[in-house]
Amino acid sequence: MDHSEIVFGILGNAFHCPVMGEFEYLENALITVDTAGRIQAVLRPEEYQSSGIVQALEGQGRLQRLTASQYLIPGLIDLHNHAPQWPQMGKGLDLPLYDWLSNYTFPLEAKYQDLEFARQVYGDLVQSTLSSGTTSAVYFSSLHLEPSLVLAETCLDKGQRAFVGKVCMDDPDQCPDYYRQSAQQSLYETETFNHAVAGMKGNQGLVSSVVTPRFIPSCTEGLLKELGQFATANDCYVQTHCSESDWARDYSQQKYGETDISVYERTGLLGRKTLLAHSIFLTNQDILIIKDRGAGIAHCPLSNMCFANAAMTTRELLDQGVHCGLGSDVAASVTPSMLRSCFDAVTHSRVREEGTSTHRPAGERGESNTRISLVESFWMATAGGGQSLDQNIGLFKAGFGFDAVVVDAAVPDCDLTIWPGMDSPADILEKIISTTSRHNVTRVWVQGRQVIDKKTAG
Numbered sequence: 001m002d003h004s005e006i007v008f009g010i011l012g013n014a015f016h017c018p019v020m021g022e023f024e025y026l027e028n029a030l031i032t033v034d035t036a037g038r039i040q041a042v043l044r045p046e047e048y049q050s051s052g053i054v055q056a057l058e059g060q061g062r063l064q065r066l067t068a069s070q071y072l073i074p075g076l077i078d079l080h081n082h083a084p085q086w087p088q089m090g091k092g093l094d095l096p097l098y099d100w101l102s103n104y105t106f107p108l109e110a111k112y113q114d115l116e117f118a119r120q121v122y123g124d125l126v127q128s129t130l131s132s133g134t135t136s137a138v139y140f141s142s143l144h145l146e147p148s149l150v151l152a153e154t155c156l157d158k159g160q161r162a163f164v165g166k167v168c169m170d171d172p173d174q175c176p177d178y179y180r181q182s183a184q185q186s187l188y189e190t191e192t193f194n195h196a197v198a199g200m201k202g203n204q205g206l207v208s209s210v211v212t213p214r215f216i217p218s219c220t221e222g223l224l225k226e227l228g229q230f231a232t233a234n235d236c237y238v239q240t241h242c243s244e245s246d247w248a249r250d251y252s253q254q255k256y257g258e259t260d261i262s263v264y265e266r267t268g269l270l271g272r273k274t275l276l277a278h279s280i281f282l283t284n285q286d287i288l289i290i291k292d293r294g295a296g297i298a299h300c301p302l303s304n305m306c307f308a309n310a311a312m313t314t315r316e317l318l319d320q321g322v323h324c325g326l327g328s329d330v331a332a333s334v335t336p337s338m339l340r341s342c343f344d345a346v347t348h349s350r351v352r353e354e355g356t357s358t359h360r361p362a363g364e365r366g367e368s369n370t371r372i373s374l375v376e377s378f379w380m381a382t383a384g385g386g387q388s389l390d391q392n393i394g395l396f397k398a399g400f401g402f403d404a405v406v407v408d409a410a411v412p413d414c415d416l417t418i419w420p421g422m423d424s425p426a427d428i429l430e431k432i433i434s435t436t437s438r439h440n441v442t443r444v445w446v447q448g449r450q451v452i453d454k455k456t457a458g
């Protein structure tokens, strides 16, 4: 066997979800990585044992062996994260969305004109997300061009796969004077940003720009149309918020007599590379349109608990095959951890299924058969995220980018405990999803490049 194109191999136990709702346990598997950072092969013991490949790689110092306490999982994918809100995390989540945006978010985001502040915050955020196992992140930046470039450069420099958008907001009815641009300026800066990200030195596709109208209330129809035309003509990613609360849903109805999806569709903003955060109040027609266009939905469970006024219809969207992944929605959450988002997606669906009012009989309290499983949520944070982004990531499969995370149960003082003889592979995966904390994440690779190495126990 010719091993020359292999840069390194990893030997150990791995989990991934090739099929939504099912997991595969790859026991003692050998994953080899090629010069482009892609997975070259995923081999089970019976496929590599007689080939001599393990000995060959080990002899050349190109093999990493995982210990029995270490598990390899696909890199986690955060489909919705507001980078400038990182210093705001943990504040004001007992307020309604409109008050939270006006009192905390817009004043903070306006500060990013200060490039030194941007460098400091974005450096810390990207390091923290990588350290939590997030190998791909879709970021809203702020309104400003140069600080948005700082975010894109930080991701490239630290090696995170990123999709970064300069935020667009031009409607004087809803945006404060101090945090608004004209439609013309928004479009010009979006074009400039798109061009600059594509031309960043050393960017071979790791960082992409995203056309980013904040949400319907913050943009005039004219700006939405201009951005839609630009995104279509340049095959850009698009991200925005969609029908995220009663207030946001009603706003579109009052202003346009349409749903958010209908407005995005009409203005050319809905396509295969569109990511819709939240999407709580979708009509059946909206769902058909989203599915038909191949757009993706970023479900942000904890944020929804705070701001959505209702529960997400995750079960129905997954069952209908709509592209759907998870978002942390920093700072409408209390952690960037995507494994925490997985767990929150499950509890969110369970509350929906059971209902809440003690004044109603059990059978009338909730919406039956609407829960999702831990494995389904893990699929959303890995393979489902990759599918939503139309990227070959989120699985251990030949040809996919080697984005991977080592979760180590042997780090001291942690909640992830695997009991010998008591935990099946299914139990272990559920424990990883439910109890992993940041210091269990000991090694992280993005496109074959190791970006985190904590050199801890094991």
Ligand SMILES: O=c1[nH]c(=O)c2nc[nH]c2[nH]1
Pocket (backbone or CB within 6 Å): 082, 097, 101, 105, 214, 215, 241, 244, 303, 307, 329, 332
């Ligand atoms: O959770 C949210 N965070 C935001 O920053 C935002 N802007 C509009 N709608 C939003 N929702």
